[in-house]
Amino acid sequence: MKRLLTLVMASLLFFSFVPEFASANSPTSLVNTAKNYMGTPYRLGGTTPTAFDCSGFTQYVFNKEGLSIPRTTGQQIGVGTSISKSNLEVGDLVFFNTSGRGVSHVGIYIGSNNFIHASVSKGVMVSSLDDPYYWKSRYIGARRVANFTDNVAKEEKKVAASAPVKEIVYATRGEIAQVLAEKLDLDMTTVNTTFKDVDESNPHYKAISAVAEANIFSGDAGNFNPNKELTRAQMAKVLVSAFELRGSAIANFSDVPNGHWATEYINILFYHEITTGYLDGTYGLSDKVSVGQLNKFIDRIHN
Incomplete structure (x- = not known):
């Protein structure tokens, strides 16, 4: 089902004007697009499916969904709205301090405390925010650059109100x-x-x-x-x-x-x-x- 989303546009001066919220298909579409590149190798400065670095991957995926975000991790953490870890939603950007010198890594939250990202060791992969050996202690915050949930819910309600009831056939x-x-x-x-x-x-x-x-x-x-x-x-x-x-x-x-x-x-x-x-x-x-x-x-x- 194609969902039409109307998202609030804003701008933030960060060497250039970038959208705080922009339009995209749906959180499911965003995650599916991201997962299409599972296993793509890591390369510093990589911005294409040949090889990605972490922020090159997030920028590429969001661009594929019609949503423009800046190029670097440092710029991406300045976009959108700050979100607490307990309020994460699918499509939020999650940030980490892996260098000991501040924000240095970014991924896309995909639900169930997991995120997809371009890792240095394994390329594009899914990891857990609760990984006690690495990611949990390095997590520093999240930003919401597309408010999918409210708009998707509104659109689904409209469709549900107008669509005929279809009986679900369960498997025996x-x-x-x-x-x-x-x-x-x-x-x-x-x-x-x-x-x-x-x-x-x-x-x-x-x-x-x-x-x-x-x-x-x-x-x-x-x-x-x-x-x-x-x-x-x-x-x-x-x-x-x-x-x-x-x-x-x-x-x-x-x-x-x-x-x-x-x-x-x-x-x-x-x-x-x-x-x-x-x-x-x-x-x-x-x-x-x-x-x-x-x-x-x-x-x-x-x-």
């Missing part, structure tokens, strides 16, 4: 079993299922047997519950098991506590950029999985 456990069995090319010729609520009359009978045999799905008290919908927490475990995903990163979704049974599965999905959560910093543990969401998650795994 049986349907997910079918999709996974086909995507993973599981053997569906040998059927051996003992679930009390699944027999040959079920259209997903063979797929359910295959995913159970592969230890991707398990039952509950002898039942598979083929018509029951899956939550996003359950989906995380299923996808990690199905595609044998490894690696982990701290996602820090506000609704996913450290002790939750699904936390590690969600962190693995986050590590592989299969999920970035919602714009408000939550993952949606108990939200039901729609057919569209399921397909998007699987597409991201394959891509």
Whole structure:
């Protein structure tokens, strides 16, 4: 959905006039643009996709979204409005003192206490503001150069008020079993299922047997519950098991506590950029999985 944003324009004298707030598509679009350059190498003075330095990267990404910001880190910290760490929103610029001599590094906040930036060691990557070994102690502040949230919310309200209600189709456990069995090319010729609520009359009978045999799905008290919908927490475990995903990163979704049974599965999905959560910093543990969401998650795994 294309969102039209009208943002307040102001100017600040900093060797030249630069906008305090300017227009851009949306915070999601900004983050997606930034992530297109993941892995781009670092080079001091770099301002193109061949190689970036930190402020060259932020300037390039914002320019791609139609938003002009100055070239250097020292200039960028003088633009927009100062934002406290507790009030960070997607699209804010975050600044660090990595040299011991004041502001020397900048990145783009992408939610869940994470930011994307051009690092000296690994090029464009995602890091955590809470990294106790480096970034947490070097964080010095943030600036908001585009007020996405208020304008996006207003536009969404207008669309919601005028658009017809569209029923969301949620994926059942049986349907997910079918999709996974086909995507993973599981053997569906040998059927051996003992679930009390699944027999040959079920259209997903063979797929359910295959995913159970592969230890991707398990039952509950002898039942598979083929018509029951899956939550996003359950989906995380299923996808990690199905595609044998490894690696982990701290996602820090506000609704996913450290002790939750699904936390590690969600962190693995986050590590592989299969999920970035919602714009408000939550993952949606108990939200039901729609057919569209399921397909998007699987597409991201394959891509």
